[in-house]
Amino acid sequence: MPVSDQAFVTLATNDVYCQGALVLGQSLRNQRATRKLVVLITPQVSSLLRVILSKVFDEVIEVNLIDSADYIHLAFLKRPELGVTLTKLHCWTLTHYSKCVFLDADTLVLSNIDELFDRTEFSAAPDPGWPDCFNSGVFVFQPSLETHGLLLQHATDHGSFDGADQGLLNSFFSSWSTADIHKHLPFIYNLSSNTAYTYSPAFKRFGSSVKVVHFLGPSKPWNYKYNPQTGSVLEEGSGLANQHQTSFLNLWWKIYQHSVLPLYSSFRDEEERASPGHSADIGEPCTKPAVGSSQPWPAEGPSEQTVVTDDTPPSPKGCHSEDQLADKAEGGPPVETLEPSQEPPVDVTGDPSPQDALEVDLAMSVFEISIEEKVKELSPEEERRKWEEGRIDYMGKDAFARIQEKLDRFLQ
Ligand code: UDP
Ligand code: MN
Numbered sequence: 001m002p003v004s005d006q007a008f009v010t011l012a013t014n015d016v017y018c019q020g021a022l023v024l025g026q027s028l029r030n031q032r033a034t035r036k037l038v039v040l041i042t043p044q045v046s047s048l049l050r051v052i053l054s055k056v057f058d059e060v061i062e063v064n065l066i067d068s069a070d071y072i073h074l075a076f077l078k079r080p081e082l083g084v085t086l087t088k089l090h091c092w093t094l095t096h097y098s099k100c101v102f103l104d105a106d107t108l109v110l111s112n113i114d115e116l117f118d119r120t121e122f123s124a125a126p127d128p129g130w131p132d133c134f135n136s137g138v139f140v141f142q143p144s145l146e147t148h149g150l151l152l153q154h155a156t157d158h159g160s161f162d163g164a165d166q167g168l169l170n171s172f173f174s175s176w177s178t179a180d181i182h183k184h185l186p187f188i189y190n191l192s193s194n195t196a197y198t199y200s201p202a203f204k205r206f207g208s209s210v211k212v213v214h215f216l217g218p219s220k221p222w223n224y225k226y227n228p229q230t231g232s233v234l235e236e237g238s239g240l241a242n243q244h245q246t247s248f249l250n251l252w253w254k255i256y257q258h259s260v261l262p263l264y265s266s267f268r269d270e271e272e273r274a275s276p277g278h279s280a281d282i283g284e285p286c287t288k289p290a291v292g293s294s295q296p297w298p299a300e301g302p303s304e305q306t307v308v309t310d311d312t313p314p315s316p317k318g319c320h321s322e323d324q325l326a327d328k329a330e331g332g333p334p335v336e337t338l339e340p341s342q343e344p345p346v347d348v349t350g351d352p353s354p355q356d357a358l359e360v361d362l363a364m365s366v367f368e369i370s371i372e373e374k375v376k377e378l379s380p381e382e383e384r385r386k387w388e389e390g391r392i393d394y395m396g397k398d399a400f401a402r403i404q405e406k407l408d409r410f411l412q
Contacts, residue, residue: 006117007036007058007097011088012105014042018049019222019260023252025056026259027109034114036097039350040090048267055263063090066105072148075156082155085165089155092141092148104137106220109253111211113189121147122173123183125190127166128198132177136166137214138190192216193245203244213248219251228257288317 007303008028012021021039028037041050043064053060065076065086076086091102101116103109116123119140124134141147151172160167170176176183191210194217215221225234233249 002034005098007038007100009038009091009100009102010105011040014044015046015049017105022260023255031112052263075152078156088165089151089209092143094143102139106215108213112213125185128192135168136169190214226253
């Protein structure tokens with residue numbers, strides 16, 4: 001039974017973190033989440049990503065520190081370094097929900113976690129680096145403007161001992177470590193993929209019950225190279241991921257490939273149907289009334305075919321009633337299994353049609369992603385030739401945005 005006054009909430013302040021939010025959202029849908037899905041975004045998020053997010057999330061809510069209430073503005077002015085942290089605190093303003101579970105955009109849900117709604121504020125799992133502190137990548141909270149105001153006051157007065165939301169939340173909810181064991185979420189709800197390695201026997205014993213994986217730290221799944229033919233990540237700039245991490249990274253990429261990339265293609269198909277031969281002005285993505293300004297879809301946006309790596313049906317698009325929420329949860333892509341060795345159904349052999357070629361190009365461009373490598377500046381002619389020859393070289397941290405730019409230019 002869907003519950004409409006409770007929600008899973010995440011945050012993405014740019015298009016790169018949006019890719020993580022999309023995988024998280026699809027992983028929740030794949031696991032038949034029965035609560036609403038909400039993503040908080042900031043004005044930097046592009047129009048395209050807003051639309052794509054709205055295919056997965058029930059609400060895409062723009063938050064803007066500068067235009068917000070005076071007390072937020074004040075906290076921000078006094079502590080500008082807490083920008084992303086203060087944005088995360090906006091989740092307490094979602095007062096149309098009685099209870100929420102926040103998940104970082106770099107988390108991945110492997111099993112249904114609806115039971116987290118049996119917990120109360122403030123519940124979180126221990127941080128693997130300092131277990132007397134909680135990790136703020138997964139937590140249960142109760143939206144409240146009063147709590148929000150107190151948190152911001154705390155930020156203004158004391159800052160954060162680690163410069164981020166985790167330090168602030170730990171000093172605000174300082175009784176977490178001692179007061180109530182029910183507020184300690186089991187580690188399986190926030191398993192840091194890179195820490196499991198340090199206690200392999202425990203991972204061997206309990207690893208199969210893991211429900212949420214958290215790719216915390218500087219190396220995010222989207223920073224790895226992925227080979228869609230083998231369904232496996234390759235070496236990242238800082239070295240090979242450990243064995244456990246590799247299976248989770250492969251799983252993240254599998255969902256990205258099968259359940260996120262097709263959303264882009266279905267969007268372009270819809271746009272083309274709405275206005276054959278033209279780029280349609282699709283207007284606003286499905287959002288709740290947002291704080292701050294919102295951007296219309298650019299007229300020169302992408303208008304033709306794109307990226308398809310398989311035929312998984314995407315989730316329904318747009319706004320969703322509560323009835324539709326149930327459909328959305330039940331009618332989504334097939335449930336993902338923890339089988340990282342499964343081959344993804346990407347056909348990169350044979351004699352590709354132009355559209356197939358574009359699909360393969362994109363799969364390969366995803367394969368090329370690396371934070372360590374810099375995009376080489378080429379003349380527009382050289383770039384176009386490389387693109388047409390299928391030699392795609394879209395590297396760098398913002399690879400997804402680059403892929404989008406190249407597609408737009410190619411299709412013009
Ligand atoms: N975040 C974001 N944009 C950023 C940095 C962080 O939207 O530039 C959000 C996102 O939801 C992310 C969360 O804040 O998952 C916490 O940051 P991160 O996961 O990078 O920190 P870590 O878990 O590695 O400590
Ligand atoms: Mn995180």
